[in-house]
Amino acid sequence: MTTTPSPAPPFGRALCAMITPFTEAGSLDLDGAQRLADRLVSEGCDGLVLSGTTGESPTTTDAEKSELIRAVRAAVGDRGSVVAGVGTSDTRHTVELALAAEKAGADGLLVVAPYYSKPPQDAVEAHFREVADAAGLPLALYDIPGRTGTRIEPETLIRLAEHPRIVAVKDCSYDFLGAQKVLSRTELAYYAGCDEHNLALYAVGGTGYISTVANVVPSRLRAVLDAFEAGDTPVSARLQQRATPLIESMMSAGLPGAVTAKALLHELGLPAGPVRAPLRPAGREAVDGLLAAYEELVAA
Numbered sequence: 001m002t003t004t005p006s007p008a009p010p011f012g013r014a015l016c017a018m019i020t021p022f023t024e025a026g027s028l029d030l031d032g033a034q035r036l037a038d039r040l041v042s043e044g045c046d047g048l049v050l051s052g053t054t055g056e057s058p059t060t061t062d063a064e065k066s067e068l069i070r071a072v073r074a075a076v077g078d079r080g081s082v083v084a085g086v087g088t089s090d091t092r093h094t095v096e097l098a099l100a101a102e103k104a105g106a107d108g109l110l111v112v113a114p115y116y117s118k119p120p121q122d123a124v125e126a127h128f129r130e131v132a133d134a135a136g137l138p139l140a141l142y143d144i145p146g147r148t149g150t151r152i153e154p155e156t157l158i159r160l161a162e163h164p165r166i167v168a169v170k171d172c173s174y175d176f177l178g179a180q181k182v183l184s185r186t187e188l189a190y191y192a193g194c195d196e197h198n199l200a201l202y203a204v205g206g207t208g209y210i211s212t213v214a215n216v217v218p219s220r221l222r223a224v225l226d227a228f229e230a231g232d233t234p235v236s237a238r239l240q241q242r243a244t245p246l247i248e249s250m251m252s253a254g255l256p257g258a259v260t261a262k263a264l265l266h267e268l269g270l271p272a273g274p275v276r277a278p279l280r281p282a283g284r285e286a287v288d289g290l291l292a293a294y295e296e297l298v299a300a
Contacts, residue, residue: 010138010167010189011081011108012046013208014222017054017193019215019261020068022273028064032271034075036215039270044222045214047081048072049110049170053147054212054258057085059276062097069104087112087142091127098135108138110170110210115148121156132165140168140210144193147172154178161186170210171201180204195247199224199240203233212257213243213250216264220297242300249293255282263287264294 018040021032037048050072051057051065060068065084073082084101086109088094098109114127132139141160145151151173152160160166161182171179172193179201183190189207192198198209202225214221220243227236250260258275263282265272267290275281282290 009046009207011083011140013225014045014214014218015047015049015081015083015191015208015210016040016045016214016218017052017210017212017257018048018050018072019258019265019272020051020055020060020064021271022276024273026274026276028060028067029271029273030067030071032273033068033071036265036271037072037075037080040214040218041076041080043218045080045218046208047083047107048076049083049085049210050106051085052110052142052210053085053144053256054215054261055085056258056276056279057087059279062100065097066100066104069101069106073105081107083108083110083140085110085112085142086131087114089115089117091130094127094131095134098131098137102135102137106137108140108168109135110140110142112142112144113148113150113152115150118149121153124150124152125156125160128160128166129163132163135165138165138167140170140189140191141166142170142172142193144170144172146174154181157182157188158185161188168207171197171206176200179206195221195251196244199228199236202228212261213247215261216250216268216294217243217246217297242297246290246293246297249290253286253289255286260286260290264290267291268294 021029023029084106086097143152168189170191170193183205192201192209195213224239259282262272
């Protein structure tokens with residue numbers, strides 16, 4: 001039996017949902033962003049997603065988003081893809097951000113479902129189509145109903161897959177069956193958006209991950225995919241299991257990923273800076289727990 005090779009991932013396989021570094025005074029730290037971006041790409045990230053949830057996009061200005069794209073693009077050159085988060089609750093504003101991201105040098109766009117207003121599925125579909133029609137870049141749709149209050153239903157994704165510029169999904173739906181349904185009926189590239197699903201989704205035909213935890217341990221997460229690609233499923237599973245305590249500490253211990261990632265990066269002497277309100281920094285007890293999980297993983 002012959003098989004058709006899988007299409008090349010649109011943005012790579014191992015992507016980091018990069019934090020947005022700030023100075024201690026709270027302004028955008030472009031030098032820190034460039035240093036962090038260079039480290040992430042050098043240590044195994046195929047691409048960087050800017051101004052997503054982990055990048056604190058609700059509290060950065062439109063101008064800061066464009067500045068960040070330009071700075072990171074200059075730092076990584078053609079060594080990694082740059083995907084810009086442009087999703088908002090307002091279709092018109094989302095289109096404006098998409099056009100600005102393209103002008104600033106992004107390779108693709110991450111567009112979250114419109115939040116707060118809870119539009120019905122036909123309106124969600126129309127929102128994404130309008131952005132895709134206006135932009136000249138490929139889109140990854142971001143399904144994270146726990147934050148937006150609105151699901152991108154599998155049937156909606158299947159219809160949207162017909163659009164030539166809608167090429168990928170970042171999946172934080174916690175609907176594994178729904179993801180497989182879309183995978184079986186479309187050619188959308190599916191990225192795990194929840195680190196605990198990185199290997200599981202990859203094993204059923206996913207493309208890779210867009211990871212918050214990769215801010216801290218990019219090479220450790222990349223090794224999971226590399227082992228699976230090499231045909232060593234037991235090693236891949238063990239590597240994913242070893243990362244589980246850190247994933248749990250960073251993503252399931254009651255603090256947002258932007259807070260935990262910045263706390264660890266700060267402890268490791270890497271660019272991070274404070275989070276912007278309404279987020280608050282991690283307390284000492286939480287930081288100690290994060291450090292313990294990190295040290296356990298890197299010592300393994």
